[in-house]
Amino acid sequence: MNKVKFMLHFNALSILSVNFDLTQWYHYVLLAVLLAILFVIIKYYYSVEKVFKPKTGIQNGVKSGKSMLISSFVLGLIMVLIWMFKPSNLSSETEKYWIYVENICYGLFIMLILINIYFSFTNYKLRSSILRIIIVSGLMFIYFYSGMYGGLLILIALATLIIIYSIFRLKKTLTLR
DSSP, rough: OHHHOOOOOOOHHGGTTTTTTOOHHHHHHHHHHHHHHHHHHHTHHHHHTTTTOOOOTOOOOHHHHHHHHHHHHHHHHOOOOOHHOOOOOOOHHHHHHHHHHHHHHHHHHHHHHHHHHHHHHHHHHHHHHHHHHHHHHHHHHHHHHHHHHHHHHHHHHHHHHHHHHHHHHHHHHOOOO
């Protein structure tokens, strides 16, 4: 039953792509390319922020925009960690607490979007603020869901590194001199 719930959560991620089942090696390559593209977007975010016209006497919000995007990605990573490390045999009372934690993460993401809306309207001219809300909120959604997929890729990479380290460590231990 919990496996079904886990799959239902990841079926909700089908917003980014249809039938993205992570069973072939090229899915991981595409995921790594997506994460590299998102890194480039973060690195050159200041050029996106130049498009928006701030109100007089207010500087561009490059740092706030970057921090919102990174926070969205981290929340996606936290969601994956919650789903991955949630025990499989839970009573109904304990299951309720895990659902609360998931809902808190979703609530934090919605709060980030509301902060973006508030920051845009208070620091930018009307046209720029509406454009900034649309672009940055869209990027925040992409970063949030990419954080979920990226969390899977990071966990797989860590597991592979642990296996390789264990093999080399075991080889040194079992070598006869």
